[in-house]
Structure formats: structure tokens, C-alpha cells
Amino acid sequence: MARRKAGEPIDLTKPHSLTAGLISDLACPAGKQQAFLRDADCKGLRVRVTEAGAKSFVFESKVNGKTLRRTIGEATGNPPPWSIEAARIEANRLRVLVDRKQDPRELDKEAEREKVRRAAEAEAAQAAAAALAVTVGEVWPVYMEHGKPRKKAAWKPRYRSDLLKAASPGGEPLKRGKGVTKPGHLAALMPLTLASIDQDTIRDWYLSESNRAPIQAARAVAMFSGFLSWCATRREYRALVNKEAARASDLNDVLPASRSRTDALEAEQLAAWFAGIDKLRNRHAAAYLVALLLTGARREEMAGLRWADVDFQNRRMTIADKVEATRVIPLAPYLASLLASLPRVVLADGEQNPFVFASAVTQKGANKGRSRSASGRIAEPRAYHADVLTEAGLPHVSIHGLRRSFALMGEAAGVPAGAIAQVMGHRPSAVSEHYKPRPIGVLGEYLAKVETFILERAGIAFDAQAAMQRGLRVVSVA
Structure with missing residues (x-):
């Protein structure tokens, strides 16, 4: 074959042995958008030239009956991105795939899908590793913000405070006395990862913490x-x-046995108990304990009672409630006179203390270390009640035991169980009770009956006028 002379048009109908000079002279025929120069030395390899003069190596063949045309790379430049030899190597690779009836385009798509899959797996593995590293201490604040009891809008303030205290690392200065606070019982679990918590972890942790309390x-x-x-x-x-x-x-096998507490005052012990109450110097603490016995209210429900919640005219008061937000209960005569006789405490800033049962920190001459509370209300009544029991010579009765005492006295007084439950803020114990709520007036009659029963068994002759003048004291003991 005679060599083509420089400047002579290239016959695109025939294959040619590709050279750099041939590629340089390649031009797109007039009136066409592109043209192809076939390589005589590599089956399927072409050089494509566009109307604009761009040149690239292309592999062309048929696979599964369809035309395959695949760009290999640019054929011009200084130096060119792809040499003729490199283009032939790639074209031969593609021809091998085609001979195996494999479409390079599908293989590339599969390779891309595999790449994406591997990237997703790597990301998932990284996320899983990060998740496994999440500690209890990192999740606990989220729990405190978004957690709540089942079927309730939020935790009660006291329980929320207990949760925070249990997870506290300690080390804070004590509010009273010297030293710092101890870590809460849950503090040892805070650094552990969530994924590492199992029954063995809980068991070992509890056995360690139970040595303390x-x-x-x-x-x-x-x-x-x-x-x-x-x-x-x-x-x-x-x-x-x-x-x-x-x-x-x-x-x-490691937790202490669950035992229902049954401590309560017996009717025969009421006289001694009230005599012990009369010996307390702190009138607010004494009135608080009596209020618990005469209403069956829970400790925090009564402690948070404010003067604004007491309606002396209509003989009722509104207290916090464990089941609902608040509940209204009657104010029986003796308790009404007792509350009315309490002195109104003025705070250091000159404002009146809004709480009925003021804390010792706001009272002059109060017993040191007893129920001091920054909130202004009674916070820790157990020491006062211990003094009452000691003075009366009675066995231990918890603060909650006064609530049980009210229920027992109400039953002994012949008051319906539903009325007692309604005053105490219990959920209805039966369907019939659910549909039989007593009006406050009727409930007041029942509560007055319980109060009279308790006072009679205590040997207290109640004179409303005298009680308003002298406050809390045993008028006469039989």
C-alpha cells in the first residue's frame, strides 16, 4: 500500500495503521458532525473526530446484537492523555469482554453499584461503631428531657429530683455542714456504654452499691x-x-425482699400521739403532721399547700395530686381552726411566705438543722415525727404510715371506702366507684366524721372558738 502524502485527504472508508501524524491530520468531512478513522492493527479501535475538531479514541463493536460504542479517552494534547499503544491495550480489553458476551457498560454500572454498596456498608459500620460507643451518661440527659411515666404528661417534681440525684457524680459542697455530696447510686453506670449493660452488669453494680444503702x-x-x-x-x-x-x-436473688409496709397508728395510740404533737416547739411542723393524719394526704401533697389554696369560707382546700394535677378536699372543722391559728411567716425580703407549713429557716428560734428549706416550705418532717413518737413512747410509724392511719380510722368510723379513697386521691377501686364521685359537701360530712372519730379516740374535746385563739394544743385528754 502506497504511503499517504502529507496533506492528502485520509480515506475513512479503509482502516489505517494509526500514527501520531495521521491522527494530527484527521479532519471531519464537511457537512458531517463526526467521522471515524479505523485502526488496522487493533480490531474495534477508532479515532473519532468531531465537526469542532475534537479527537478521541473509541472502541466500537457489537454485544448481544446491539452496537457498543465506548469512548476510551482524548487522542490529542501535548502530551496526549492517551497514547496509541495505551488505547490499543484498552480496546483489546474491551474486545475480550465483548467476546465473552459481557457488556462493559453493564459491568461499569455493576461496579458503581458495588462501590455505592461498599460505601454504604462502611458508613453503616462507622455509625454502628459510634452507636456502640454511646454511654449511659450521654443518653441520660435526653431521658431527663423527654422521658416520662407511661400515660402521664411528666414526672412528678419529687421523682424527677430523685432521678437527678441518683445519677449525680457527687462532689458538690453540702448545703448544710462541711464536705461534699456523695455520688448517686446510678453514677457508676454513667460511663458505661448502653450496649454493655446486661444482667451481669446490673447484678455486679447493685451488689457494690448495696453495701452503702x-x-x-x-x-x-x-x-x-x-x-x-x-x-x-x-x-x-x-x-x-x-x-x-x-x-x-x-x-x-440479690434484691431485698419486697415487703408491703403496714405501719400505722392504732386508735389506742392516738392520745399519746397527740400529746407528743403538743410538745413540739415548731407549730408549723406539728400542724403539718396533724394535717397528714386528718386528711390522708401524701407527704409532698400537703407540704406544698399554699395559703392561696385554703378556702376557709367554703371549708375546702386544693392540694397537689399524684393521679391528677390537683384535687379539692374538704376542710374539716378542727383542721380549719388549726390552720387558721398558724402564724403567717414573713420572709427576709419582707414578703409573706406563701406556704402554710413554713420551713424552719424562715422562723426565728427554730430548732437548728430541722427542715431547713430554700423553698420556704417544710421539706424533711421525719425528724419532727421521730420526736413525737419518742415523746409518746410509741413504736416507729413512718410519715406515710399517717396516711394509712387515716384510711384505717375512716374505716373504723364507718365511712364508705369510696369516700375515703376520694379524699386520699386514690384511683377508683371498682367501676361502681368510678361513676360515684361525691360532691365536696357530702365528702365534707364524711371527712368531719373521720375527724371526730380521731379526736374522740385521742381524748380531745374540740372547741372551735378556743382553738382559733390558742392554736394547736390538747384541750383535754380523757
């Missing part, structure tokens, strides 16, 4: 069980937790 440590187990149950409801934590890890039924 077994009952409080057992309560902390219940708190943490609630935390794990909440985590199990959250998409981001669900796979990380074993919500059964702190289940009490599986820790029975």
Missing part, C-alpha cells in the same frame, strides 16, 4: 429499669439496650 440501691435498680424501657422505645437506642437487664424478677 441496700434499699436505696434497689430503688435505683427500678429507676434504671425505667430508663432501659424508655430507651427500647426510641429508634436510635432500641438496638443498643437489653430492656430486661434490670428487671427485678430476674434479680430476686
